[in-house]
């Protein structure tokens with residue numbers, strides 16, 4: 304796909320990997336809608352990126368607001384070409400310390416919001432037969448379990464299944480689906496997750512460049528699943 308002039312929706316665009324993707328895709332000439340709750344961070348990004356970045360301040364777990372925004376923004380005449388389901392939250396604790404509220408917060412954002420946004424945008428994407436692409440940001444923790452990661456691993460293993468099923472469902476509609484599974488990335492994720500950051504994490508901009516590459520592959524070439532990790536996470 305040629306990214307220039309494509310309409311992109313990125314969730315979690317206020318910081319971290321989502322912000323890096325927004326920057327890389329605007330640089331490629333796309334028109335990006337960046338969703339997150341932190342309005343001032345989104346506005347700051349808009350100042351930097353210009354009119355090809357539209358800040359969308361909303362909580363993805365607010366089903367009514369999300370559906371309203373989709374209905375107000377898109378139509379059969381204005382269909383997103385690319386959706387990057389990136390927003391995610393992880394908190395790591397022993398199973399007996401995971402509250403029902405924390406469990407629900409992770410499932411609501413990492414899985415339920417992804418379903419709500421994707422299902423509504425796919426309906427529109429199918430109206431127009433040009434190439435489309437959905438990228439879901441999973442995790443290595445969607446491939447292997449980790450102690451104190453029951454809730455987060457549940458969501459990322461779930462996202463893996465969601466992506467694989469969706470990819471098979473949409474391939475004949477010219478809609479590619481990719482699940483990208485990164486290892487540790489140097490973002491604010493570690494400030495709140497309760498797990499240890501280390502000195503040799505992946506850089507968001509390098510993953511954003513990989514996402515650009517995945518999007519730019521020829522229409523008949525599908526990278527449906529990709530795992531990326533730091534080569535040497537133990538390096539001091």
Ligand SMILES: NC(=O)c1ccc[n+]([C@@H]2O[C@H](COP(=O)([O-])OP(=O)(O)OC[C@H]3O[C@@H](n4cnc5c(N)ncnc54)[C@H](OP(=O)(O)O)[C@@H]3O)[C@@H](O)[C@H]2O)c1
Pocket residue numbers: 314315316317318319320321338339340341342344361362363364389390391392393412440441442443484485486487488489490491492493
């Ligand atoms: N960092 C890692 O080591 C790592 C490794 C593997 C996979 N991942 C995955 O990569 C993705 C990006 O993570 P990151 O490292 O960039 O994390 P991050 O820096 O914490 O960014 C998370 C993003 O999600 C947004 N967000 C959180 N809750 C939201 C809500 N209810 N509604 C709307 N937006 C919401 C945040 O914006 P607001 O706070 O402004 O709403 C922020 O933009 C996540 O899916 C994460 O699970 C991360």
